[in-house]
Amino acid sequence: MGGEQARALVEARLGRPAQDVLEAAIVLEAWGGLRAPSTFALGAAVIEVTPRQPPPERATDAAVLVEHPPSQGHGLGLVCSLLAIALWTIPLSTAFGASIMEQARQVALPMTIGMQGLVLRRSFSGPGGLGRLRRDLLGATLLLVGAVGVVALLTPHGRVLAGTLVFVWVAALVWVERGWGAAYAAALAAGVGALWIGVPPVASLVLTASLVGAGLVAALVSVPATSRPPTSWQRAGPAGLVGAGVGFLLLRAAGPHWDGAAWLGVLALFPAFTGSMWAGRHQARLWRVVPEALVTRSVRRPEGAGLARLAIAVFLGGLARAVLATGVLSLLILGLATMVGAATPGLAPLLLALGGIGVVGFVVWLLEGLGRSVWAVAVVAAACVASELALRYGLTSQLGAAFVVPGIAVLMATYPLAHLLGGIGFSLTRSSI
């Protein structure tokens, strides 16, 4: 067989010219019935008579560069569950007393957001989230039991309440991920209904926890366990710390002396949470649009400013959503409170303060998502310190949370964020390393 004949055979089998001598030799062996080393000699002849032109590159599917973009759950279900959580605490506050409720909330909120951060990063950061959680069931169960136990220990006058809050709030993540956000809201409504018809508060808590627990189990058993292992504790740990830090900041923002109705204090969290979640969902686009853009760029050309502009546009879009949603919902709550006569002078500063912490959360979650966990933990730690110092030096907790804390956090995050967004292609590559 001569070079031209061999080339014809190779191209007929491949539907294109051979990439190199090895490919030609392998095709000649596999489908031409020849054996090495004659295939090598013939392969060389094939390459010699093949016109030297680079193969046309066709666009590939932009498979995700980073296999674990932050998951943000399902929008509407998420809003339902957030609203339900905020509203559920109102009758609980009445039933258990504002003071016990406040103590429970002080411990349960940071623990819950920390746990949610941990679970999000460990199981839901990528496809098949519930399947990964199911595979990690023992570890997750032990963690949840441990968190509930710690919270109960730290709350001498409301152990059952604090433990249940953590359990019910953390479980919301699984219900929402399963697409059952509205059902979750219904489960909490059942607990509220029980209180209204005179069921004792602890029994109502047990009922709610049972319903939520049953849904949790149903959500997990209704999906198969995936072969994909959960994210390591080492990588998920910082997400937990960031969450706990944001929870602490939210508590500090609310301050020790809320002068209004307890239900309003809880409802005030809703705008910041919703704004932050919406912004986070938008931000997850980075993991889709950037790889799509990378596919169209050759390594022979520098990354260029286009990608950075794209990343910054997504970032600003997220920030705008956080501010817009928080602002509009805050105004709605102000209007509602005024209508029912529950508005107090402290309400507007409280909403502003919680909105400020929402912005901090948005920034640190982005840092964490882009693989800069140490920076994220440092920023949230500095924000916590700033919040304490602001109080010590005479600022009200709301003023501190509204201006000082976000100011410090944004200042600290500016450099790493600019660096990350400026070289977004490499930032996404690095976040998996």
Add this chain to the structure above:
Amino acid sequence: MSGPRILMTTEGTYPYVVGGVSTWCKQLVGGLPEASWQILPITAGCRLNAPLFTLPPQAEVVKRIDLWSDEVTPWRPSSRAARDRTSLPAELVRELLGWQGRTDALVDALLWCRRRPERVRAVFRGSTSWKAFLVALRDVLDEQASEAGLAPDVDLHRASQLYQTLYWIARVAAVPTPPTDLLLVTAAGWAALPALVHHALHATPMLLVEHGLYVREAYLGAVRTDDSPSARFVATRLARGLTRASYATADVIAPVSEANADWEQAFGVPSSRICVIRNAIRVMPDPAPLPGTATVISVGRLDALKDIHTLLEVAAEVVRHVPEARFVHYGPVPPGQEAYARSCDALHATLGLGERFRFMGGTTDPVGVLRDADVVIMTSISEGFPMSLLEAMSQARPIVATAVGGVPEAVRGCSFTAPPGHVFELAMGVVSLLRQPALAATLGRRGHERVTERFGEESWLAQYRSLLLELASVAVAS
């Protein structure tokens, strides 16, 4: 234990995955109890899976390397005086993907990873390293070599994936290996990385056993998938780089067939370093007769290299001639081959095979399932010296197979063979055997005689015992 210590590195096989190479490892480790076996498996995506093989007392898994996992190298304090090697990714891409990559430079880069494991991640996370990597990749793409065609354009997305792959190569090289007398590498790919570094550090003898040829399988895999030119380029060049380094470093290469040996020589390995040891099997003296149920059985993972599409087409052709014929395929879907498995299901539906061809999934008893066969078929486009055919011969089952790799050496005189992808010839082989039970029985009996005479486990073990002890004694003496 007084025998030599042997560090066996595996890649996607023993003891976590069932298959021909795993069976070979099990036979060898179990058959040489005088050695102390240290198993270093490299797997991908099955971190939590339990081993599928029970290790004998003389063997232990020293460390498991799970590629693509998100485990971070444990932090260790490091000297500030020592500078990071920000050129590491660039060096790896040049020496592994470059057509004229240098093995000594590659091994030097890998050695740095072993010496500074705690810095590997930091180096790859640095933007200086990334920029140097892109420059080096451009150099590789612009490289002029007469044997290589022009390289395709590579986009940044592909470059990013390659960068992450190189990070894992560095991670694997950084994994510490225990003191040992002999390195036994079971594939000239990722499994060679820890051995390359150990060999460079301690001059421990290295034996490379090649079953399927790593580089050939990588090329065939790339040919059979619908990947873009840049994806093919990266996958094949990487395999070529790893194979070249393995061949250059191994003291002895033990291919499982003459066909593999020819390839290794064509790659520049001198014949003095090549020692062919064909696979073997424990043979039972009285195999069961053919069942006479027109059952055709195949065993092999659902993988493009096994060419299941051809198998399905052969089945469709056979049932046209022998309507009562039934095909049964045993084999798991390995990670990464899900799309191929789906394409097999689609073709199965298109061909309307229904119950006449059944996918049974993996089996832990590959020999036992063959007892139900009147014919055993294999349609691979690449093989070393397939254990599944030896198993069929040990059960006196007639074989229809593609003449690839060491298959002709294994089944000469007791089978029908055809070139890969030749559906009609393969189908006619099956039809002939199903229609002529006497011929089938004769070929089966011949196969049993052949495997008993030539591929018995005892002589195979004796060959390995001799080779391993000889190599290990060099290390002990030095």
